[in-house]
Amino acid sequence: MSTTAIAVFTRDLRVHDNPVLAAAARADHVLPLFVHDEAVSAAGFAAGPRRRFLDDCLADLDARLRERGAALVRRDGDVAAEVARLAHEVDATSVHIAADASAFAARRQRRLAEALASQRCELTVHEAVHTVLPAGEVTPQGNDHFAVFTPYHRRWASAARRSIATAPRHLRLPPTVSAPDAPAPARTAAPMPGGETEARDRAHRWLDEDADHYHSRHDDLPAERGTSRLSAYLHFGCLSALELATEAGARHTEGADAFVRQLAWRDFHFQVLAARPASAQADYRPRADAWRDDPQALQAWQEGQTGIPIVDAGMRQLSSEGWMHNRARLITGSFLAKTLYLDWRAGAEHFQRHLVDGDIANNQMNWQWVAGTGTDTRPNRVLNPVRQAERYDSSGDYVRRWVPELADLDNPRDLHQPWRLGTDALGKLGYPAPIVDLEAARDRFQQHRR
Structure with missing residues (x-):
């Protein structure tokens, strides 16, 4: 039979x-x-x-x-x-x-x-199938999941992994099923085409050329090759996380090891959500936040019109590419949840709708981390976007690319703090004044959290 x-x-x-x-x-x-x-x-x-x-x-x-x-x-x-x-x-x-x-x-x-x-x-x-390890593979004593990354990573790094599955050579459809017509090829080439063929080509090229430098480049906002940009391929499963971790780990370089650590973070968020599915919407660690209701501020953030160049650059990259550099995700997320003090769920929903790599586990748990309601061990830290810009976009190239109104400003200090030039200068540049005072907003957030 x-x-x-x-x-x-x-x-x-x-x-x-x-x-x-x-x-x-x-x-x-x-x-x-x-x-x-x-x-x-x-x-x-x-x-x-x-x-x-x-x-x-x-x-x-x-x-x-x-x-x-x-x-x-x-x-x-x-x-x-x-x-x-x-x-x-x-x-x-x-x-x-x-x-x-x-x-x-x-x-x-x-x-x-x-x-x-x-x-x-x-x-x-x-x-x-989606991760390196199953969600419940490593657990702490007395709990069903790890709530802190570092001890999870130690166990994750030494845990046994399943064998890599061999791709089948021959498949037969059921005799009652006829092969459907092949889909027509795409008429235009997308900037980031999907599919396993493209994914494997990109992964092998990145591992050969750039992975060994990942530890020193991955936070640099202007760098095109600082990050792998494989997240969408991992989300849709065009790439195996296990196969990628195995190949990167075999390089035994500081950069490749740092990249594998990021795959461990991905697994970490997966196991948190698997153990606490409600945390996709409910605070993992409630902080009694009284989030502000400010539709205009939320819209300005979504459209990249906050008057804070590094924030606006990240949000405009998201709208244009369906992708955003991870450092920019941290900066824009902190700005929404802690500087504007708007509910992290509004940010998570916007990201989930626009990110090609939008993944419930990583998106929601990263948003909870940056909002201080998740697994961050320093939940009340506030990322100052100006200092973040000066550190990770010191040349200003990232802002110039995504905020063309400011592209002619040569001085990076003016580029990251254009309000220093005065209201008249901002008006001539066609760029908005900041929608919030950063120091006052920081004090407001900390007062709420206290």
Whole structure:
């Protein structure tokens, strides 16, 4: 009796080191499936640059599956309902899917298990598909997760890892399923095209040319090659975090080790959210904050019109590219939550809607960290955006690129503090005055926290 397995792709859009596909490939026939979840689309998280990136990822995945004799089947709707329907149509004996950390993913998994139970179709949920280690792999004594990164990282670095899954060479679709037509190629080349082919090329090139310098360059805002810019590929699973950590770790350089540490941070946030799903919206560590309600200030922040150049540069980069340098994320996040004293959830929602790499675990937990409601051991620190700009954009090149109104200012001090030039000069430059006094805002935040 032949067996048929369904490999449900979620955000593991690759054939290399994909335990979901590797396990499904052991069956006689495999149905690779991706469901455009109607709930995700309704929430607005599948539009613009992210949707274009996802379309690239799916087209590339389909091409790689066709090389192996199969193809990607796509459906629109509710994931549990569509998978159950197809499982019935092809008489599937098993369904494989990756575990994820969010409450949304947990509900999807429960509903999928319930839908398949009546069909006598086995559901297998695979761990450590999105991360290096499974969420609950390392835990402290007396708790279900680590709340502080440093002890987590020590355990993470020495923990045993699963074997890297081999990409299947041959796949056969169920006899009742015809390969769908291949998607038409994109008409325009995106600045950051999605897909496993592009991801692996970028990863190998970055590891060979730039990873060894990561420790000294990754905070430098103007540097194009200071960071890997692989976050979107990791989010959509075009790259395996385990494979990337293994290859980078094998270099044994200070820069590569610093990069692997960032992958550990990614796992850290994943395990926090998996243990406390409510922290996607609720304060992980409540501080009794009385957040201000100021729609105009929120809009100015969103549009990059705060009058603080380094903040505006970061927000404009986000709007333009669907990506932002990590140092800029920290600066803009601190400015919203601690300087403007606006609810971190408003910032997290804006980031999640615009970032191509928008990831619930990393986005929400990083926002909680910067707001002082998460795992930061110094929750009341306030990042001064001027000092941050002087340190990480000392030449002013980052601000000049994203705030062209100020591009002709030669003096970096004037560039980072243009209000020093006076109201008339700002008016001629076409740049707004600051919407807040930095020192007064810092005092306000600390008074609230006390």
